[in-house]
Amino acid sequence: xxxxxxxxxxxxxxxxxxxxxxxxxxxxxxxxxxxxxxxxxxxxxxxxxxxxxxxxxxxxxxxxxxxxxxxxxxxxxxxxxxxxxxxxxxxxxxxxxxxxxxxxxxxxxxx
Amino acid sequence: xxxxxxxxxxxxxxxxxxxxxxxxxxxxxxxxxxxxxxxxxxxxxxxxxxxxxxxxxxxxxxxxxxxxxxxxxxxxxxxxxxxxxxxxxxxxxxxxxxxxxxxxxxxxxxxxx
Numbered sequence: 001x002x003x004x005x006x007x008x009x010x011x012x013x014x015x016x017x018x019x020x021x022x023x024x025x026x027x028x029x030x031x032x033x034x035x036x037x038x039x040x041x042x043x044x045x046x047x048x049x050x051x052x053x054x055x056x057x058x059x060x061x062x063x064x065x066x067x068x069x070x071x072x073x074x075x076x077x078x079x080x081x082x083x084x085x086x087x088x089x090x091x092x093x094x095x096x097x098x099x100x101x102x103x104x105x106x107x108x109x110x111x
Numbered sequence: 112x113x114x115x116x117x118x119x120x121x122x123x124x125x126x127x128x129x130x131x132x133x134x135x136x137x138x139x140x141x142x143x144x145x146x147x148x149x150x151x152x153x154x155x156x157x158x159x160x161x162x163x164x165x166x167x168x169x170x171x172x173x174x175x176x177x178x179x180x181x182x183x184x185x186x187x188x189x190x191x192x193x194x195x196x197x198x199x200x201x202x203x204x205x206x207x208x209x210x211x212x213x214x215x216x217x218x219x220x221x222x223x224x
């Protein structure tokens with residue numbers, strides 16, 4: 001199982017870009033990287049997924065270097081409502097149950 | 112659309128009691144999962160069902176059993192609850208047995224005293 005390491009917490013201010021990095025040194029060839037967002041008292045919500053280089057959707061970008069040993073979730077122009085816990089998940093598509101959630105990064109956005 | 116529905120939302124059990132947590136999804140997903148989340152920690156996989164008729168152990172299966180009742184429903188049973196099982200339990204589903212786009216329920220907060 002690919003173990004992930006994230007910063008425990010980060011602070012930011014409204015309107016800033018936030019980058020959260022996840023380390024996954026033993027990522028396997030078939031593993032994909034997925035990020036989730038979790039608000040208090042709710043289940044996690046899918047944000048973005050990628051395999052290599054850069055992926056962008058309407059809410060975030062995911063940057064993955066060539067060696068794939070880390071990944072960075074980028075949130076543009078955060079607002080107070082982006083305050084949440086963000087989880088990086090590394091796993092093999094089609095191989096259910098073989099991936100693990102890390103402890104997550106608590107992002108606090110301040111006015 | 113309801114997505115993934117979990118019942119109950121809250122439950123208090125005495126040590127040794129049994130109970131079943133229910134989960135149902137209406138997205139026609141093939142795979143379903145049960146996770147637990149302890150305070151300040153990430154999610155740990157208890158059991159999963161890659162497809163109807165199959166179940167497999169995850170990272171922390173001891174003390175739990177599951178039943179994939181049909182394609183929509185996946186239940187988690189605690190036969191003899193212990194204080195160490197105090198946690199928030201999340202059910203999730205995905206279209207196929209992969210890690211793309213899990214849809215999670217809102218959770219069941221279980222306290223064992």
